Amino acid sequence: MARMSMIEAIRDAMTVAMTRDPGVVVFGEDVGYFGGVFRCTQGLQQKFGASRCFDTPISESGIVGTAIGMAAYGLRPCVEIQFADYVYPAYDQIVSEAARLRYRSNGDFTAPLTIRMPTGGGIFGGQTHSQSPEALFTHVAGLKTVVPSNPYDAKGLLIAAIEDDDPIIFLEPKRLYNGPFDGWHDRPVTPWSKHPLGEVPEGHFTVPLGKAIVRRPGAAVTVLAYGTMVHVAIAAAEATGIDAEVIDLRTLLPLDLETIEASVRRTGRCVVVHEATLTSGFGAELVALIQETCFYVLEAPIGRVAGWDTPYPHAQEWDYFPGPGRVGDALREAMAG
Amino acid sequence: MSEHGPLSLHVPEPEGRPGDKPDFGDVVIPAAGTVARPPVDVPPEEIRELAYTIIRVLNRHGEAVGPWAGLLPDGDALQGLRDMMKVRAFDARMLTAQRQGKTSFYMQCLGEEAIACAFQKALSPGDMNFPTYRQQGLLIAGGYPLVAMMNQIFSNEADPLTGRQLPVMYSARSHGFFSISGNLGTQYVQAVGWAMASAIKGDTRIAAGWIGDGATAESDFHAALVFASTYRAPVVLNIVNNQWAISTFQGIARGGAGTFAARGHGFGIPALRVDGNDYLAVHAVARWAIERARRNLGPTLVEYVTYRVAAHSTSDDPSAYRPKEESDAWPLGDPVERLKNYLIGRGVWSQDRHAQYAAEVESEVLAAQKEAERHGTLHSGGKPSMRAMFEGVYKEMPPHLVRQRRKAGV
């Protein structure tokens, strides 16, 4: 075991994958010599050479388009989009091409590639450094979408993603890069070195895609969360004293409905939380699935806490961010219902 | 196996990395005054060489020479110097303010001041810029109030954008400054659309698009060029080549093309390359390109050759990816020093007056900052309301947002 921040864990995952498989290539804006604006690829170019880790022109469609070509050829590209907010120029390549290549060619060609991108708010990044676009990907048939919440999972999930034969969207909550963030923004920040999930095995291991995990066992209400909101949900449970069971989804698609259903059947109550805007967010899908599978055991309406349906503002960062206060209110409502 | 042996990937590298001696030996700098000035209605194919040279006016002795010289009265050049000094003083104060935690983020244009300041002066009222985050000179040279800029940077209660936008992503329609999005390249093609609208309506306004060397790689850049070419849009398409895109040197975006300006040729757009650190050259070329647009002759592509002296932003540390002394080795010098020496040579400026103005502009900026801080800074004092956060998403607030705002209790 080693102590790692989420950045180090992600870097370690790529190092392991590149060492095991010479077909793994890593590229993106500022990713080569400098090692990425968040330093996730630092040292990879030195270690593996410039033809396996390199800087690209600033063209997200070019990054993903070339990655698809390489993946179809037989490589396993793991590319970085500098911020999820800048993925839109690549959206056509992702949605029309990567997602459908296997289906439309009946397996003649496939696109085993991983697209990493920092996501989410909490850093005063304004509307161009704070978005959570996961629902734009879970809505597309042919993509898998992953959101880790800690260094251990980040490493295990990223290795699994790179080794997977389908295109993967890998969203990295940037507010978690250096330490867990529970939404109490006025309190001192803890580094990952002080958190058990900053303990990461060395070498190769995977966290399987499509498996959720119970982060905080509880009996009163189930909270479904992913990324930063896992930590916020735990903080809300502690602040309210409500015995919530917090499930970290880890992979949004494929979704681990079994773990969710088992928990909701026990608690009879559920709150769904995400940073992304509310309307047509991934929470809507979760609520529909729970309604379909657990309707008769529900004792209260399923609650949703999400980002307001506005662009992500700058000055009003903490008015916007769905912190433990708002999650706590939803827990109380679910208990009262 | 082919008779030519295995293939290998070419990945361009800059001349120097940290620890190396900076070397701009391959940057060919023609002497000032040596590049011809064609008539504005010249057919593009006759001036292809203008995309490979550098149009320069100010020579090493601080004299204005050649066919692009003599266009700017001393009074205007003096104003240009003052504008650039104001931009520089403004940047220095705001950098400090960010370090003091008064805002989250700042971006300087150190070394690139001549480009926006001189270009702005060649425009007419009613024209529209589609700037990037490094064209604060357009606003300052255009007389936009410093206090309003600072209010935006501080995201305070008087912020014209009510705290919604990241610092420096200004919007000022009244000053011909389109709202900056922050997504690279997207607005280059919008500038073309704005210019097409002026042509459709039979107006006389023109537009100017702005983009960095790095961002020319975006598809929107190429879309802008093809639309501008096809419809002969009255637009000036500016590329600020400051050698770097965060940590990525310009060779990554440029590829095998000799210059960024040369990108215009494939689209049949006249393309000029100009010394971006030479206020007089920038102004002369801007006037040329703007006149072409105004006379319905169509678009012009202009590459400004300059150097990003400072870090990309307050989140960046360039010592990790380029030689520390690289900016001192930059062969085109400093735009403020060069214009200052010219004006001293003309007998209309002096070292003393320069020092005196530097002090004056410093106190002007300081006074503006005091005024802005009365309205708050990012983490203290007056701030935009939470209510404002819900407004302006749509013209009229739809019911779901009304519900959310009520739920938020504001």
Ligand SMILES: Cc1ncc(C[n+]2csc(CCOP(=O)(O)OP(=O)(O)O)c2C)c(N)n1
């Ligand atoms: C679509 C998009 N991709 C990536 C970014 C992140 N980014 C911001 S500035 C920048 C570098 C731009 O370099 P250049 O165009 O040369 O302009 P300069 O900063 O040098 O003025 C990058 C990659 C972005 N803002 N938008």
Ligand SMILES: [Mg+2]
């Ligand atoms: Mg640049």
